[in-house]
Amino acid sequence: MTFRLLLATALVLTLPAAAHHSFAIYDMDENIVFDGVVETLKMRNPHMALTLTVTQDDGTTGTINFAEGAPANMIVRMGLNPADIAPGMHIKAIGAPRRDDPHTYFLKAIILPDGRKYSVIN
């Protein structure tokens, strides 16, 4: 898959203890990095969501759907300013693909251009 860049660095991630549903539909062992521009953003609870426009090597673009991630309240409490990931902003996002739909991802982490990283699974 052209969009994918396998993450080299190891991430220490654990699912929130109080998660209200299973994340078994996602392959949480995967840490796939996407580099793109935020297209839509839903800063909501119980799970934030965003779509990312990613440009392939041949210049064509595609949309990556991060259907759910951490609760918005949790990630802003970590220090993420929603203005830094507003539509039009350039970010990296780390995802775990759905097992039955490899085009849909769980949003595991957000990395801002200055390197600040917010792991949305703690």
Next chain:
Amino acid sequence: MIRSVLSRVAFGILAAAALAPYVAAAQHPDFSGLWFPAGRTQDPQRAPYTPAAQAAADEYAKAFTLDDDPGRYCIWPGMPRAVWGAPFTVEIQQRPQDFTIFWEGYGMYRKIYMADHNPPQPILPSAMGHSVAHWDGDALVVETSNLKPYPYMTRLATSSDAHVVERLHLEEREVNGRKGKYLVNEVVLTDPKVYTTPIKITATLQQRTDLQLLEYTCTDTLWDDYLSERGLTLPDIDSFPAPGAAR
């Protein structure tokens, strides 16, 4: 002169009457403020189901997947599950006559009425039930009943007969070299239809004055899903031109 003395006496009486509730309240520990869940223990760890509850749990395990969870549909965990809660801020407001607890997670709230302040009678069974409390020294003892059934067998299910007794007290602790205030809640859940023995849970909140209570609207995703099923698109209201903006 006499008028002056009388007015001073009257002022003193009025002032004392106005301050009385606060003086009384000051005699008890102050639980008010912002808190954050800081762990819990449960004994026994494995639910001591009655035969009927065990059969229901077995059937539940066959039919319900981990995704068939009431939390996904914004069903309040209610009592006693709210006590250990989700990793979100909790705010407690304390008055002589009652406590009001707000949980950021699920946007839950709960009233605890003081027994010596003429508490209201319960009206409808509810997720938080009807809670009446009294002070036992520095501990607040809260009894809760009138709970509506919570038949989710993987989530510490409770029936209408459930009865919860809590004993809350403050502790100063030093954790990782940092001193802090903790609110310890020793919970005993009794529900003879579901459990053969009482279940004891100790849940702790840490005082966190650095936090604030954020809004947590749980139903946005459900609404989006409904609109999608209906093929409806909401207007992009933020894209409307502001008055005076260039057209």
